[in-house]
Amino acid sequence: MSPARGVSVVAKSLLGLALGAGVCYCAYRVIMSGRHRKKETARVPDSSLLERVSGISVLASVQGNNKENIIAEPASNLESHHLKSLLKILLTNSESSVQELALVTLCNSAAFSANHDIIRNLDGVRIIRGFLSDPNPKIKVNALNALNNLSMNLKNQEQIKEFITEICKDITTSPLNSDVLLAGLGLVINMSVTNNYHVKMVDYIPSFLRILVEGNEITQKYTLKVLVNMSANPLMTTPLLASKAQPSMTSLFGSCMNSDILIRALTFTANLFENVGREQHCHYNNDSLYALLFGDPSLFQRNLEPLLLHPDIEVKQQVSRLYFNLPRLKQL
Numbered sequence: 230m231s232p233a234r235g236v237s238v239v240a241k242s243l244l245g246l247a248l249g250a251g252v253c254y255c256a257y258r259v260i261m262s263g264r265h266r267k268k269e270t271a272r273v274p275d276s277s278l279l280e281r282v283s284g285i286s287v288l289a290s291v292q293g294n295n296k297e298n299i300i301a302e303p304a305s306n307l308e309s310h311h312l313k314s315l316l317k318i319l320l321t322n323s324e325s326s327v328q329e330l331a332l333v334t335l336c337n338s339a340a341f342s343a344n345h346d347i348i349r350n351l352d353g354v355r356i357i358r359g360f361l362s363d364p365n366p367k368i369k370v371n372a373l374n375a376l377n378n379l380s381m382n383l384k385n386q387e388q389i390k391e392f393i394t395e396i397c398k399d400i401t402t403s404p405l406n407s408d409v410l411l412a413g414l415g416l417v418i419n420m421s422v423t424n425n426y427h428v429k430m431v432d433y434i435p436s437f438l439r440i441l442v443e444g445n446e447i448t449q450k451y452t453l454k455v456l457v458n459m460s461a462n463p464l465m466t467t468p469l470l471a472s473k474a475q476p477s478m479t480s481l482f483g484s485c486m487n488s489d490i491l492i493r494a495l496t497f498t499a500n501l502f503e504n505v506g507r508e509q510h511c512h513y514n515n516d517s518l519y520a521l522l523f524g525d526p527s528l529f530q531r532n533l534e535p536l537l538l539h540p541d542i543e544v545k546q547q548v549s550r551l552y553f554n555l556p557r558l559k560q561l
Contacts, residue, residue, distance in 0.1 A: 309347050312338060316348075316356050325365050332360065332371035339378035345385055354379060354388045361395065366409050369399075373412035380419040386426070393420055393429045401436035406445045414451040421458035427465050434459070434472045438518065442475045446487055453493035460500035470501060470519035471512065478521060482532060488541045495536075495547035498522055502554045530555055 315338075318331045335357065338344045348354070357379075360372035373396070379385045400413040420426050441452040459465045480486070481494040505523070513519035523529060536548045 309351070312344065312347055312353070313351055316351055316353055319356055319360070325368060328360065328363075329365075329367055329371055332357070332368065332375055336371060336375040336378060339375050342381065345379055345382035348379060349382070349385050349388065354385055358389075358392055361392070361399065366407070370408045370412045373409070373416055377412070377416045377419060380416060386420060386423075389416075389420060390426050390429060393417070393426055394432075397430055397433040397436075401433060401440070405440070405443055406448050410440075411447065411451055414448075414455060418451065418454045418458065421455050424462040424464070427459050427462050430455075430459065431465070431468045434468055438472055438474050438478070441481075442478050446490060449481070449490050450487075450493065453490065453497060456497050457493055457500065460497050460504075463504045466501055466504040466506075467512070470505065470517060470522075471514075472518050473514075473516050474518040474521045476521065478518075479532070482536070484535050484539055488544065491536075491539075492541070492543045492547060495544065495551065499547050499550040499554075502551055526555060 312335070315331050315335055319328060319335075322328065322331075335348070335353070339348060354376070357372050357375050360368050363369050363372070376389060380389055396413050396416055400410055400417065403410040403413065417430065421430065437452055437455060441449055441456070444452060456469070460469060481490060482498075483491075486494075501518075501522070505519075515524075530552075533548055533551060536544055539545060539548075
């Protein structure tokens with residue numbers, strides 16, 4: 230048997246057995262909550278394949294006594310040679326079903342922090358990145374979710390930052406509410422937790438604001454997580470407030486709005502409220518986010534008043550933050 234044929238047979242045996250196995254679980258929660266609920270991390274999109282199953286057994290090939298053997302290992306027990314085999318499969322096998330299963334398995338293994346450095350040192354970030362341009366949406370979603378897990382490592386973030394604009398572009402051009410859009414937003418949420426990469430996302434703020442208004446509740450929640458993270462960075466205050474905003478965005482502050490969305494919308498606004506300065510007041514157009522939110526402080530205050538009676542304590546906390554800063558805003 231030729232070496233190339235041997236790899237193909239092993240790959241199919243390896244990953245074909247994993248069809249019923251589960252997938253990537255991103256156990257990432259909001260990392261700051263309560264009164265200042267400044268920044269958040271991502272979860273895998275609720276509607277994607279990757280969150281519907283669990284309990285994967287990872288299959289990998291190893292060399293021994295001059296022959297190939299197939300072994301089964303739980304994702305938490307993967308060693309470097311297992312991960313190397315999976316990455317090799319991605320590079321050498323062109324079958325979409327095999328590639329998808331390899332990416333799913335890598336996504337699972339990347340949920341364990343012990344594997345973050347191993348995958349990076351095996352050039353895994355670059356290899357997985359190559360599948361972001363795949364025309365198959367399932368392949369792209371699995372690649373984004375694997376990178377999402379890997380992005381919980383700071384050294385991996387340093388590599389992912391090199392193509393974060395590519396991911397932002399994919400978000401803005403993907404079908405609204407699609408799995409690809411949600412998976413891309415999930416990765417951007419994690420990459421926006423620190424201030425280090427906000428400047429690479431700044432050109433896409435108007436698109437994020439558009440998606441926020443036009444998307445469904447899941448899309449709104451994910452988009453707001455990105456915007457909350459960016460709004461916590463004072464250097465992003467001017468780019469955010471100067472961006473064009475649709476008047477319908479004010480509907481996010483209605484008392485009947487989903488509480489998770491309402492809390493994040495208020496947090497986003499309160500972060501901007503606290504960071505806006507006198508020197509910025511005259512530099513915004515009439516269709517800007519600043520004009521929409523703060524153009525008439527008295528009207529803004531009247532719109533907030535019903536939320537003081539909202540049953541959710543976090544809503545009241547964020548409204549209190551806004552009320553505390555209203556006198557300063559009126560003086561700008």
